[in-house]
Amino acid sequence: MDKLQKKINYQFKDVDLLKQALTHRSVGKSNNERLEFLGDSILGVVVARELYKRFPHIAEGRLSRFKSYVVRGQTLGLVALDIKLSSLLILGSGELKSGGHNRKSIQADAVEAILGAIFLEAGFDAVNTVILDLFKKYINEINPNDTLKDFKTQLQERLQKFKQTLPQYELIKTTGKDHNALFTVRCLLQDQAIQVEQEAKSIKRAEQMCAEILLDKLKK
Structure with a gap:
């Protein structure tokens, strides 16, 4: 401590x-x-x-x-x-x-x-x-000239650039109730046969976390 x-x-x-x-x-x-x-x-x-x-x-x-x-x-x-x-x-x-x-x-x-x-x-x-x-x-780190697009937007634009299938997001599990709920989202990239799952306190945040991981995988 x-x-x-x-x-x-x-x-x-x-x-x-x-x-x-x-x-x-x-x-x-x-x-x-x-x-x-x-x-x-x-x-x-x-x-x-x-x-x-x-x-x-x-x-x-x-x-x-x-x-x-x-x-x-x-x-x-x-x-x-x-x-x-x-x-x-x-x-x-x-x-x-x-x-x-x-x-x-x-x-x-x-x-x-x-x-x-x-x-x-x-x-x-x-x-x-x-x-x-x-x-x-x-x-x-913030550059005022950057647009700082969110990860879902970046992932979608990357896939569109290469004419690939857009990501599919799916809510697969919800645990807890009301403000204590946790949401598990799965995201699939069909053309690459890659999928990831992430858990967060909102569906939107879980989707962004999935998109971030997938972006990293595509860049490697």
Whole structure:
């Protein structure tokens, strides 16, 4: 815990709050889902404000794409890797057996939960500082001349360029209820005989995760 707090440059007064932020729902009722909900919103606000200030002449549509690039699951996973979060996750026995420590979605959720916990304990200015520090290099990567098309669009355009069959997305499993639901999506590239499955808290996010993986496979 001490190493983590040094990496995020924030010292919790209430360490139990940090432990809750690291606790997956598979453990029980006292988990990080509510903190994740809060952290997700705070992250969006901080990044949106920073982009608004950095790029005063860019229209809303492109700002929205820039924001999505910074707060997407992949970036959160990279932040989790930067702060060496995986070994600190508190998981239930089922998730432990299935290798939950290595699941990018669980790591991403924990990053958001930590941000929510900081906001609860210390307020907006404190979490604003932490976010801009943790996400600095990813925000700095943004080129205002880029369109930053999402992965589904990139995949579709690549396939169209080579006159290949478009990807087929299919929702194959839903677990949990209401705001706790997890969606598993399968994406098939028929011409290449490749398919992948990804799980996320929204169908859209799961589809984007599938498209990202398939793009990487096609580029190799």
